[in-house]
Amino acid sequence: MWRWLHPYAKGEASYRLLGRWLPWLTGSAVLTMMVGLIWGLFYAPPDYQQGDSYRIIYIHVPAAIFSMGTYTAMAIAALIALVWQIRTAEWAIAAIAPVGAVLTFIALFTGAVWGKPMWGTWWEWDARLTSQLILLFLYLGVIALYHAFSDSRTGAKAAGILALVGVVNVPIIHYSVYWWNTLHQGATITKFEKPSMATSMLIPLLICLLGFALMTAAFICQRLRNEILRQELHRDWAQQELN
Amino acid sequence: MIKASTWQVVKTLMRRDLKVALRRRSDIINPLLFVLMVVSLFPLAVGPGPDVLGRIAAGVIWVTALLAALLGSERLFRDDYLDGSLEQMILLPVPLPVLALAKIAIHWLLSGLPLVILAPLAALLLKLPVEGWSTLLLTLLLGTPILSALTAIGAALTVSLGRGGALLSLLLLPLFIPLLIFAAAAVEGALVGAPVVGQVVLLAGLMVLTLTLAPLAVAGAIRVSVN
Amino acid sequence: MAFSSWTEVISMGGYGFYVWLSFGISLAALAALMVHGILTRRSLQQQSKQQQQRQQRLARRKQQERSR
Numbered sequence: 384m385w386r387w388l389h390p391y392a393k394g395e396a397s398y399r400l401l402g403r404w405l406p407w408l409t410g411s412a413v414l415t416m417m418v419g420l421i422w423g424l425f426y427a428p429p430d431y432q433q434g435d436s437y438r439i440i441y442i443h444v445p446a447a448i449f450s451m452g453t454y455t456a457m458a459i460a461a462l463i464a465l466v467w468q469i470r471t472a473e474w475a476i477a478a479i480a481p482v483g484a485v486l487t488f489i490a491l492f493t494g495a496v497w498g499k500p501m502w503g504t505w506w507e508w509d510a511r512l513t514s515q516l517i518l519l520f521l522y523l524g525v526i527a528l529y530h531a532f533s534d535s536r537t538g539a540k541a542a543g544i545l546a547l548v549g550v551v552n553v554p555i556i557h558y559s560v561y562w563w564n565t566l567h568q569g570a571t572i573t574k575f576e577k578p579s580m581a582t583s584m585l586i587p588l589l590i591c592l593l594g595f596a597l598m599t600a601a602f603i604c605q606r607l608r609n610e611i612l613r614q615e616l617h618r619d620w621a622q623q624e625l626n
Numbered sequence: 627m628i629k630a631s632t633w634q635v636v637k638t639l640m641r642r643d644l645k646v647a648l649r650r651r652s653d654i655i656n657p658l659l660f661v662l663m664v665v666s667l668f669p670l671a672v673g674p675g676p677d678v679l680g681r682i683a684a685g686v687i688w689v690t691a692l693l694a695a696l697l698g699s700e701r702l703f704r705d706d707y708l709d710g711s712l713e714q715m716i717l718l719p720v721p722l723p724v725l726a727l728a729k730i731a732i733h734w735l736l737s738g739l740p741l742v743i744l745a746p747l748a749a750l751l752l753k754l755p756v757e758g759w760s761t762l763l764l765t766l767l768l769g770t771p772i773l774s775a776l777t778a779i780g781a782a783l784t785v786s787l788g789r790g791g792a793l794l795s796l797l798l799l800p801l802f803i804p805l806l807i808f809a810a811a812a813v814e815g816a817l818v819g820a821p822v823v824g825q826v827v828l829l830a831g832l833m834v835l836t837l838t839l840a841p842l843a844v845a846g847a848i849r850v851s852v853n
Numbered sequence: 854m855a856f857s858s859w860t861e862v863i864s865m866g867g868y869g870f871y872v873w874l875s876f877g878i879s880l881a882a883l884a885a886l887m888v889h890g891i892l893t894r895r896s897l898q899q900q901s902k903q904q905q906q907r908q909q910r911l912a913r914r915k916q917q918e919r920s921r
Contacts, residue, residue: 424876425854425856426854434868435868435872436872438865439872439875481886482886485882485885489878492878492879496871496875497875524797527796527797528784537786537851544846544847549800552801552804555832556803559804559808560803563807602886605887608894609893609897617904625897625898626898626901626905
């Protein structure tokens with residue numbers, strides 16, 4: 384397996400591999416997203432409690448799930464970069480962080496907008512919203528640290544250490560915020576009990592989940608390719624690729 | 627060649643750091659003054675009534691402690707980095723995480739411990755009810771080592787940047803959040819007479835976890851920053 | 854189809870503003886991410902072109918000096 388994986392530690396080989404994946408990922412992502420979102424928006428039945436406002440779930444839940452998933456992916460890339468000194472993994476940190484930050488922002492924003500009709504306020508210090516907000520801060524920290532160094536290798540390694548520190552902290556933060564929330568549960572929140580979703584609502588959600596997964600992979604692919612080119616700009620193959 | 631044991635090296639390093647720090651006393655005193663001033667701003671802003679002040683006192687003291695920890699944090703490795711002793715530390719035949727732990731200990735002695743000693747005065751100014759005092763001190767005693775350890779990680783990551791100030795706060799404040807939640811909740815629990823053993827044990831566990839893992843992260847960060 | 858007319862789709866049972874706001878902003882954010890990626894590639898292309906031109910200039914100058 385190592386002999387098979389080894390060439391991809393180098394920029395050019397992984398660039399070509401990603402280039403082969405990118406069109407398939409993009410195409411299937413656009414297709415599944417369209418099917419899932421249109422199904423969710425127009426064909427899924429309205430919720431008996433929340434009416435049509437629950438349709439926000441088709442963006443909110445996938446974004447929230449993959450905002451944490453990409454953080455894990457980033458931490459794994461950081462571990463590989465720090466332990467085996469593989470440059471592709473270093474660039475992957477820089478490629479994954481902005482995608483994760485955008486997903487976290489979407490989860491936060493849709494959560495807040497959904498909160499307005501449901502809780503009667505744009506921002507509620509709800510446990511899930513709060514821990515998403517902190518996750519956004521963690522992402523922004525990684526991005527800021529990466530760009531603070533003029534030498535991108537040092538930047539990637541420093542950002543990698545921060546991502547690893549963060550991944551140890553994410554569960555602690557998550558549970559502390561939940562615990563804090565149950566302690567301070569405001570009286571005004573009328574939380575809906577977690578309903579067991581009807582199949583007719585669940586299927587489009589699953590399609591949306593798949594769509595977001597594919598889309599996240601496609602975005603990471605695109606950004607990683609850019610990052611590889613940026614770092615290898617002085618090489619001949621990169622010059623040929625760009626002209 | 628003189629062979630020095632790890633403990634001897636650590637002892638020498640700590641003694642040197644203490645000596646250097648004690649020569650620049652203002653670096654130790656200024657964060658404490660900052661805490662006192664911020665604490666005395668709150669009654670001016672929200673009014674001096676004990677019902678409001680007493681309720682927010684523990685939270686204010688803890689938030690101020692977090693900010694004070696950020697204040698001096700840039701200096702933690704800066705001088706060692708500039709005069710090259712950080713490189714020497716990497717070359718020593720002593721595991722780097724051990725040296726990092728020594729650095730954290732010194733930082734706590736010079737910033738955490740004075741804060742714990744100052745806390746009763748801050749509590750007095752903010753009219754924290756007496757029932758909360760012992761818990762506040764206990765949480766500070768358990769929490770300030772965590773602050774020092776996390777600060778050391780951030781300082782080691784940004785030491786080669788030369789202008790890490792705002793960036794450092796951006797990196798560190800999210801990591802401080804669990805500490806803030808548990809510590810403030812413990813004091814609040816003590817004020818209403820609830821048992822606080824749970825939170826205190828959680829804080830102690832958090833401290834042990836942080837002090838075990840943070841030296842590794844600091845050592846990694848120093849290696850990245852120096853080369 | 855859960856709706857019988859387009860006005861119903863737009864009003865979303867009274868929640869239209871919230872639903873369309875969150876869908877709109879989310880899609881806009883994703884589009885911005887994609888556009889940023891494409892623009893990055895374009896600026897890399899420009900950088901590489903500049904680099905090549907510089908190299909050619911240098912090579913030409915060297916040749917001129919040699920011929921002189």
